[in-house]
Amino acid sequence: MGIDRRVARTRTALYDALVALIRRKDYATITVEDILAEANVGRSTFYAHFTSKDDLLQRSLERLRDLLIEVQQGSGHGADATGWDPARTLFEHVSEYADVQAALAGGHGGAVLREAVDKVLADVLRQAMGTGLVGGLPRELVIQHVVATFNTTLHWWFEHRPEMAPAEVDALFRQLLLRGLPAGAAAPFIVMADPA
Amino acid sequence: MGIDRRVARTRTALYDALVALIRRKDYATITVEDILAEANVGRSTFYAHFTSKDDLLQRSLERLRDLLIEVQQGSGHGADATGWDPARTLFEHVSEYADVQAALAGGHGGAVLREAVDKVLADVLRQAMGTGLVGGLPRELVIQHVVATFNTTLHWWFEHRPEMAPAEVDALFRQLLLRGLPAGAAAPFIVMADPA
DNA sequence: GCAATTTCCGAACACTGTGTTCGGTATCGT
DNA sequence: ACGATACCGAACACAGTGTTCGGAAATTGC
Numbered sequence: 367m368g369i370d371r372r373v374a375r376t377r378t379a380l381y382d383a384l385v386a387l388i389r390r391k392d393y394a395t396i397t398v399e400d401i402l403a404e405a406n407v408g409r410s411t412f413y414a415h416f417t418s419k420d421d422l423l424q425r426s427l428e429r430l431r432d433l434l435i436e437v438q439q440g441s442g443h444g445a446d447a448t449g450w451d452p453a454r455t456l457f458e459h460v461s462e463y464a465d466v467q468a469a470l471a472g473g474h475g476g477a478v479l480r481e482a483v484d485k486v487l488a489d490v491l492r493q494a495m496g497t498g499l500v501g502g503l504p505r506e507l508v509i510q511h512v513v514a515t516f517n518t519t520l521h522w523w524f525e526h527r528p529e530m531a532p533a534e535v536d537a538l539f540r541q542l543l544l545r546g547l548p549a550g551a552a553a554p555f556i557v558m559a560d561p562a
Numbered sequence: 563m564g565i566d567r568r569v570a571r572t573r574t575a576l577y578d579a580l581v582a583l584i585r586r587k588d589y590a591t592i593t594v595e596d597i598l599a600e601a602n603v604g605r606s607t608f609y610a611h612f613t614s615k616d617d618l619l620q621r622s623l624e625r626l627r628d629l630l631i632e633v634q635q636g637s638g639h640g641a642d643a644t645g646w647d648p649a650r651t652l653f654e655h656v657s658e659y660a661d662v663q664a665a666l667a668g669g670h671g672g673a674v675l676r677e678a679v680d681k682v683l684a685d686v687l688r689q690a691m692g693t694g695l696v697g698g699l700p701r702e703l704v705i706q707h708v709v710a711t712f713n714t715t716l717h718w719w720f721e722h723r724p725e726m727a728p729a730e731v732d733a734l735f736r737q738l739l740l741r742g743l744p745a746g747a748a749a750p751f752i753v754m755a756d757p758a
Numbered sequence: 759g760c761a762a763t764t765t766c767c768g769a770a771c772a773c774t775g776t777g778t779t780c781g782g783t784a785t786c787g788t
Numbered sequence: 789a790c791g792a793t794a795c796c797g798a799a800c801a802c803a804g805t806g807t808t809c810g811g812a813a814a815t816t817g818c
Contacts, residue, residue, distance in 0.1 A: 370786060372794050397775060408796040413777060420670065474616065477677040478670065501744030503737070507718045511711065511738050518710045522703045541699065542707050546742035548697025568765055568814065593804060604767040609806060 377415060379405040381426045384419075389465040393423075393475025420478075427486050434490045453516060453539060457532040460520065467524040470517075480517060487513045515543050573611060575601040577622045580615075585661040589619075589671025616674075623682050630686045649712060650732040656716065657728050663720040666713075676713060683709045711739050 383405035387396045398419055402409055416422045437459075438452045460467060470480055491509050500508045519539045523530060579601035583592050594615055598605055612618045633655070634648045656663060666676055687705050696704050715735040719726060 367787085370794070372785065376795080398777090399775070409776095410778080410780090410797075411795055414794080418776090474674065477673040481673040503734070503744070504718070504722065506722055507715070507734065507738075508743060510714045510718055511743075514710045514714045515707065518706045519703070522700070522706055526700065526702055538699070538703065542703075542742070544742045544745075546738070546740045547704060547707075548699065563816085566764065566815065572766080594806090595804070605805095606768075606807080606809090607766055610765080614805090 373415070376405075376407055376411060377425075379407055380412065380415070380422060381429065383407075384422055384426055388469045388479070392472045393469065393479050394473075395475065423479075423482055427482055430483070431486045431490060434486070435493075438490060438494055451536065454532065454536040456516070457520070457523075457536050457539070461532050464524075464528075467520070471521055471524055484513050484517060487516065512543065515539065518542075569611075572601075572603055572607060575603055576608065576611070576618060577625065579603075580618055580622055584665045584675070588668045589665065589675050590669075591671065619675075619678055623678055626679070627682045627686060630682065631689075634686065634690055647732065649735060650728065652712075653716070653719075653728040653732050653735070660720075660724075663716070667717055667720055680709050680713060683712070708739065711735065714738075 380401060383401050384396075387400055387404055391400070396419065398409075398412060401407075401419070401422070402412055416425065434456075437455055470476055470483065472479075488509050491512060492506075495505070495509065516539065519535060519542065523535045527535075576597060579597050580592075583596055583600055587596070592615065594605075594608060597603075597615070597618070598608055612621065630652075633651055666672055666679065668675075684705050687708060691701070691705065712735065715731060715738065719731050723731075
């Protein structure tokens with residue numbers, strides 16, 4: 367009693383259509399009708415599977431989650447002693463898809479997209495961390511911070527230095543995450559020594 | 563030849579209405595008609611001043627920007643050797659408004675709101691940093707990272723430890739920002755051995 | 759105060775998009 | 789082949805957007 371081929375076909379068609387649209391339009395401006403046209407799926411059929419555009423997005427991202435887990439678990443079977451860097455792999459992977467980065471950077475729809483992706487990243491990371499120590503810091507805060515820093519770096523990369531190599535970006539990412547800001551970098555916000 | 567009082571009244575009424583609504587509804591579900599009802603303003607009048615709900619939001623946040631600049635420059639007290647801590651002041655200030663935090667945390671509308679607030683925070687910070695040093699790190703990346711870390715911390719606070727004191731939260735914030743994660747905390751995401 | 763100007767109101771309108779319903783048709787699993 | 793299931797697509801009610809326009813009301817400058 368496997369899954370009916372028709373439902374599988376319909377769903378993947380909708381997933382693919384959404385992704386295709388995201389790559390060329392701002393997420394916020396995409397309508398259900400756009401998706402139907404792109405996927406060649408009937409209106410009632412759509413609502414038989416998903417409750418809304420956002421619902422479709424979330425379920426679409428489950429694929430991303432699986433992909434991330436795969437990438438991340440490829441480490442255990444690889445060179446685990448020398449260390450494996452999922453973040454760098456992600457930077458490298460993402461660097462090949464400028465349109466995806468543009469979608470994540472985009473104005474109104476970008477925020478919604480980013481939040482959804484953040485959630486997936488956090489889930490994967492949370493699972494990967496297991497019940498490991500967090501060095502005295504609250505576990506969930508660490509997770510959110512890692513995700514946020516990754517996203518910030520990625521966004522900055524695309525917006526300000528798109529020509530930079532993934533390895534360099536990764537180095538910046540690690541600096542921010544593991545060492546923090548140099549003493550004087552955050553002066554005005556942290557400790558004000560402002561000549562007012 | 564000042565600004566017509568009717569204009570001023572209408573605009574502040576709309577600003578206030580939006581803020582009031584944000585405090586009790588998810589931003590995404592707020593309609594222009596809600597705003598009109600709350601502010602007692604005619605439909606055509608609204609569109610004579612703003613092009614959309616998002617436009618109104620952005621202009622409303624200009625007030626927030628002014629407030630932040632005031633807070634940041636009002637460092638008359640406590641400006642000793644240890645300096646003045648705008649972040650801590652912000653944590654303390656925000657802790658008094660649970661509904662605002664809820665609005666920023668909220669699902670769909672939260673993301674849009676956060677992005678708008680992030681933009682304002684980044685502007686203020688950018689101006690405050692002037693042409694100061696950034697310790698070898700790209701200036702804009704530092705700004706975005708500070709803002710993102712602040713927001714992450716704030717969000718985590720509200721979601722997971724609302725009873726925590728502002729000073730403690732500020733300490734966590736500074737730890738993340740200035741020292742980074744302790745070795746091992748981010749083990750699954752970051753490589754252990756540091757090739758830098 | 760008074761007049762000229764500006765703004766506000768509110769109803770009407772066209773438009774876009776959402777989400778549901780239902781009978782007929784095509785496709786699937788066995 | 790047959791029964792079950794999924795898909796189609798048109799029609800519908802509904803909510804929200806953004807514009808237009810004439811008349812009423814408030815404001816400013818004098």
